[in-house]
Amino acid sequence: MGRKPPYSTWVEVDLESIQANVNYIRKTTGAEVMAVVKANAYGHGAVPVAKAALAGGATWCAVARSSEVVELREAGLECPILILGYIPKEQVAEMLQLKASLTVWTLDDIKKIGEQARKLDVQAPVHLKIETGMGRLGSFPSQALSVALAAERHAHIQLQGVFSHLARADENDPEPTEHQEKKFEYALSLLKDKGIQTPYIHLANSAASLKRPSAHYNLVRPGISIYGLPPSPAVPLPDDFQRALTWKTVLANVKTLPPGHGVSYGHEYVTQEQETIGALPLGYADGYRRTDGNQVLIHSQKTPVIGRVCMDQCMIKLDHIHNPQIEDEVVLIGKQGEKEITADEVGRIWGTINYEVTCAIGPRVPRLYRKNSM
Ligand SMILES: Cc1ncc(COP(=O)(O)O)c(C=O)c1O
Structure with missing residues (x-):
């Protein structure tokens, strides 16, 4: 885009x-x-x-x-x-x-x-x-x-x-x-x-x-x-189908935290060593579930979301990402380079189905369309 x-x-x-x-x-x-x-x-x-x-x-x-x-x-x-x-x-x-x-x-x-x-x-x-x-x-x-x-x-x-x-x-x-x-x-x-x-x-x-x-x-x-999403794992789609939706955000902040530093509400995540942590400007009010195990793509690599997802923000681990910069693109659902996170995978992490994942994307998340004529 x-x-x-x-x-x-x-x-x-x-x-x-x-x-x-x-x-x-x-x-x-x-x-x-x-x-x-x-x-x-x-x-x-x-x-x-x-x-x-x-x-x-x-x-x-x-x-x-x-x-x-x-x-x-x-x-x-x-x-x-x-x-x-x-x-x-x-x-x-x-x-x-x-x-x-x-x-x-x-x-x-x-x-x-x-x-x-x-x-x-x-x-x-x-x-x-x-x-x-x-x-x-x-x-x-x-x-x-x-x-x-x-x-x-x-x-x-x-x-x-x-x-x-x-x-x-x-x-x-x-x-x-x-x-x-x-x-x-x-x-x-x-x-x-x-x-x-x-x-x-x-x-x-x-x-x-x-x-x-x-x-x-x-x-x-x-x-x-x-x-372009399958009804269930038992009914995969033929290869002709194409997934239509990609959900993106950007890095809003990059910071280095010392060992023993809590991240997000409740400090469910505490740094083990000096760690590089990124903040993303999206949260459960956008439909991103406040649950453990979320992952995102940045620089075409998967990285975990850490600590509790907040209403408008969440944090990710960046230690293995080379030179992360504010405004770097982050993919929550969809492809980045060779890597992909599907709505089905997100559904599995959330303990639900792909249907609920895309339906839950909140009204304040703008939808951009790739075919200008429509
Ligand atoms: C009555 C009815 N018909 C068709 C559909 C479409 O089902 P699917 O999304 O599994 O194709 C639905 C979805 O909930 C439905 O409620």
């Missing part, structure tokens, strides 16, 4: 990678792609990512909150957008005006959305969610038919899709996913028997988009993979 940007810490996102990742999924599945851009596109930035995904051939976006629909529409995106879960009834009218598709799973949902649609004199596009094994949202196959019929009979509702979500597609054992697929198929057959067919049927998250053609139907819903 050329010259150092004027920030303490920042994220660089390669939009061409996202575009290429989406294009790969579209080509290999042969289905339409609904790019999951909720949670600020897993921390990557919703609007630029959504544009890149559409440029890569996605035809839909999916979000979790009505505010995320507002953000995409205000940025001029006109693509269909599905809100994947619950929204409060007070937000329904605005979402219908913004032409968002809503998820339904109860008769009450049909009533609540139908009333608002009637008042606005619009057709509310809805997707019926089936409970097949996630234990979260959705109506059981046996109840789904009555919800689907209510939607079909309502003059102001258009049943645009039927979908479900897979709980264990990212594992080696295919059995739990096969079981969910069977339940989904059963629900679809009940609907079909009553003559109900919807324009869209969708089930596949990233893991199933990559390895379960039986779950593709005519629309897939990948999230993590479009960012």
Whole structure:
């Protein structure tokens, strides 16, 4: 990205990678792609990512909150957008005006959305969610038919899709996913028997988009993979995928401490000998977890974060780094020279998954984009 940007810490996102990742999924599945851009596109930035995904051939976006629909529409995106879960009834009218598709799973949902649609004199596009094994949202196959019929009979509702979500597609054992697929198929057959067919049927998250053609139907819903990150160690991404996000900072200070000197709150780290310590201008308020074991890259070498991560700063060991200087670039996630720290590695250190790592990068960390046209 050329010259150092004027920030303490920042994220660089390669939009061409996202575009290429989406294009790969579209080509290999042969289905339409609904790019999951909720949670600020897993921390990557919703609007630029959504544009890149559409440029890569996605035809839909999916979000979790009505505010995320507002953000995409205000940025001029006109693509269909599905809100994947619950929204409060007070937000329904605005979402219908913004032409968002809503998820339904109860008769009450049909009533609540139908009333608002009637008042606005619009057709509310809805997707019926089936409970097949996630234990979260959705109506059981046996109840789904009555919800689907209510939607079909309502003059102001258009049943645009039927979908479900897979709980264990990212594992080696295919059995739990096969079981969910069977339940989904059963629900679809009940609907079909009553003559109900919807324009869209969708089930596949990233893991199933990559390895379960039986779950593709005519629309897939990948999230993590479009960012170039694997759904789990059991489902590595093909080599064609490219990681889109790099998280950087700079050295804010370099100092030599005498032996026996504490570092950071609580003095959990005390120097053994004379040591060179660097301070980085980022901390847990930026989403960098206050946990042991963090590592960063500087001068293309890994070095440990020492002492407690503070709200806005943390410290690193620099003894083995030749001539470290204030403003030297430091990589928290991503490549530097031949070395790389992945979001997956950071997730392992934090005792969590790559999803949570990138989602947690705070709003005060600017996102810079590598493709100027987007
Ligand atoms: C309903 C639904 N569909 C699709 C996805 C995308 O999943 P993934 O990021 O594993 O591809 C999510 C993510 O949480 C989801 O909640």
